[in-house]
Amino acid sequence: xxxxxxxxxxxxxxxxFVVILGDSVQRAVYKDLVLLLQxxxxxxxxQLKAKGEETFEKDRLMDGGQMGPMHNGIQYREVRQFCxxxxxxxxxxxxxxxxxxxxxxxxxxQSSEHGLPDVIIMNxxxxxxxxxxxxxxxxxxxxxxxxxxxxxxxxxxxxxLVWNTAMPVGKQITAGFLPPEHQPGDDSLRVQVIExxxxxSTEAKKHGFDVLDLHFHFRHAEQHLQRDGVHWNQxxxxxxxQLLLAHVADAWGVELPQRDSVGTWSRAGLVRGGRGRxxxxxxxxxxxxxxxxxxxxGPLLPSPLxxxxxxxxxxxxxxxxxxxxxxxxPRFLFYSQDTNFTSDEPFQSDRFSNYFHSDVPSPTQTGxxxxxxxxxxxxxxxxxxxxxxxxxxxxxxxxFPRYVPRxxxxxxxxxxxxxxxxxxxxxxxxxx
Numbered sequence: 001x002x003x004x005x006x007x008x009x010x011x012x013x014x015x016x017f018v019v020i021l022g023d024s025v026q027r028a029v030y031k032d033l034v035l036l037l038q039x040x041x042x043x044x045x046x047q048l049k050a051k052g053e054e055t056f057e058k059d060r061l062m063d064g065g066q067m068g069p070m071h072n073g074i075q076y077r078e079v080r081q082f083c084x085x086x087x088x089x090x091x092x093x094x095x096x097x098x099x100x101x102x103x104x105x106x107x108x109x110q111s112s113e114h115g116l117p118d119v120i121i122m123n124x125x126x127x128x129x130x131x132x133x134x135x136x137x138x139x140x141x142x143x144x145x146x147x148x149x150x151x152x153x154x155x156x157x158x159x160x161l162v163w164n165t166a167m168p169v170g171k172q173i174t175a176g177f178l179p180p181e182h183q184p185g186d187d188s189l190r191v192q193v194i195e196x197x198x199x200x201s202t203e204a205k206k207h208g209f210d211v212l213d214l215h216f217h218f219r220h221a222e223q224h225l226q227r228d229g230v231h232w233n234q235x236x237x238x239x240x241x242q243l244l245l246a247h248v249a250d251a252w253g254v255e256l257p258q259r260d261s262v263g264t265w266s267r268a269g270l271v272r273g274g275r276g277r278x279x280x281x282x283x284x285x286x287x288x289x290x291x292x293x294x295x296x297x298g299p300l301l302p303s304p305l306x307x308x309x310x311x312x313x314x315x316x317x318x319x320x321x322x323x324x325x326x327x328x329x330p331r332f333l334f335y336s337q338d339t340n341f342t343s344d345e346p347f348q349s350d351r352f353s354n355y356f357h358s359d360v361p362s363p364t365q366t367g368x369x370x371x372x373x374x375x376x377x378x379x380x381x382x383x384x385x386x387x388x389x390x391x392x393x394x395x396x397x398x399x400f401p402r403y404v405p406r407x408x409x410x411x412x413x414x415x416x417x418x419x420x421x422x423x424x425x426x427x428x429x430x431x432x
Contacts, residue, residue, distance in 0.1 A: 002256045003242050006040045010087065012249060013037065017088045017114050021105070021122040023095070024051065024177075025167060025231060027078070029121065029244070030091035032237040034059055034082040037089070042234040052078055059083075064093065072177045074131050077101075088114060095131065097124035097200075098143035098150075106154055116159055119248060120151075125166035125200070126230065129192050130178055137192070144200055148207040160251050162244065163204040165197040165215045170222070170229030212247050214240065 004012070020030040028048055035043060035057050047056065052065025061067060064077030078093035092105050109116055128140045155161060169190050178189075194215070201211040217240075218224075224236040232240075249256055 001242060001246055002259060004036075004245055004256065006036055006038060008257060009033075009036050009245060012245060012254065014086050016118040017116075018090070018119045018121070019109065019117040020089070020091045021094050021102075021120065022124055022164070023093065023127055025126075026121070026123055026164070027051065027080075027091055027093060028231070028237050029164075029240060030080065030089065031056060032234075032241045033244075034089055036238070036241055037082070037084075037087055042238055044234070048231065048234060048237070056080070057082070059089075062090075074127065090117075094124045095127040096143065097128050097140065098147040102147070103150070106150065110154065116154075116156060118159060120155070120159060120161045121164060121244060122161065123164040123166055125193060125196050126169070126189070127177060129196060130189060140196060141199055144203045148203050148209065151209070152207045160248065161204075161209045162247060163200065163209055163211050164244075165201055165211065165213045166193050167214045167218050167232065168222070168225070169193055170225055173229035175228040175230040210247065210251060212243060214243070217243060 018033070020026055020033070022029075028043070031047060032043055035041065035047075038057060050056070052061065052067075052070055054061050054066055059080050059082035061078070062081050063079040065080075068077075074095045076093065076095060078091070080091040082089045094102065096102070125140075128143070129136050132139055151161060171187050171190065173189060197213070197215050201213065204211050218232070218236065221236060224233045225231075226233060246256065
């Protein structure tokens with residue numbers, strides 16, 4: 001997987017409206033994306049811990065947070081927005097996957113002067129399972145059906161919705177939002193998260209939405225889990241951002257820049273693992289590849305860093321040694337993928353049950369620097385010719401691409417796919 005620089009993320013999301021919905025983990029997803037849209041550096045620990053602040057990296061608090069009383073109750077609200085000349089990113093804090101507040105948020109987006117978003121990134125799980133009484137599990141399953149049913153009616157086909165599965169949690173959870181009955185050492189929530197991910201991803205796919213399985217990607221990354229057993233450090237969130245951006249580029253048919261890719265994740269002191277396998281993509285009737293959405297205000301922003309597409313040519317022979325890794329990018333790596341996921345697999349609740357612990361102290365890294373547990377593996381060879389683009393939605397993204405994309409940004413064949421939902425035909429104004 002190629003790690004994108006700030007200038008490349010700016011071009012990928014040029015004139016795009018991105019909305020992120022969820023809890024404090026998704027708030028950190030929002031913060032890292034806002035930071036990456038401006039500069040190539042990592043979040044600081046203080047930025048990750050802060051909540052409800054009036055401003056963060058040129059964004060602004062629009063509602064809730066420090067504008068009102070700060071608390072850990074289910075009525076907590078926080079709405080943030082980052083807007084510049086060509087990018088609009090907004091975050092809504094959720095404590096429940098479906099509620100009257102969620103309906104109000106969707107109505108606000110429908111009536112927004114910017115129109116409906118181009119991308120929605122969403123997850124809600126931990127609050128749903130721990131803060132709504134003894135019937136929280138059944139309520140969560142019912143709310144998932146209501147959520148995706150409503151989104152299927154409201155969102156146009158041009159909107160890419162990516163459901164993030166909930167990330168792994170530690171054996172000992174001390175996060176402030178948990179009620180007193182969740183004592184340290186109680187791993188019931190850890191098992192419930194795995195089951196909830198199965199049902200939420202199944203429901204999302206049933207309605208034609210994409211799924212990014214973050215639980216799978218981070219199942220062996222417990223060294224980057226914070227001491228509270230729920231939140232993750234800055235390195236994990238930068239890797240998460242790269243996974244999201246690669247998924248968005250793939251869904252839009254955009255080729256990423258060709259340069260050295262990042263290999264598998266490796267634990268400190270262990271021999272590097274084998275290569276990961278390709279992403280399992282299921283064929284669904286009536287769903288053709290999603291076309292790259294039209295820009296709200298013209299073509300992509302020209303950049304001298306991204307050359308114009310070149311005529312087809314034979315692939316270069318593999319280099320005997322990898323090129324030097326850019327010193328400003330985090331060396332955050334994949335573990336080898338042992339299996340590919342399909343929705344036909346039987347669900348096993350103990351599939352990852354032995355991989356989580358939170359007794360590792362949180363690192364204090366505040367910028368890009370190498371760590372002992374990061375290593376680069378050789379990548380799979382480039383195929384001898386162009387590979388046709390076969391992306392179909394819904395997609396469960398649980399690994400890195402089966403081949404290394406070639407060339408600069410560009411469309412993969414320009415194919416469009418038919419839709420069960422009609423595209424949004426209203427003109428899309430540029431963010432003000």
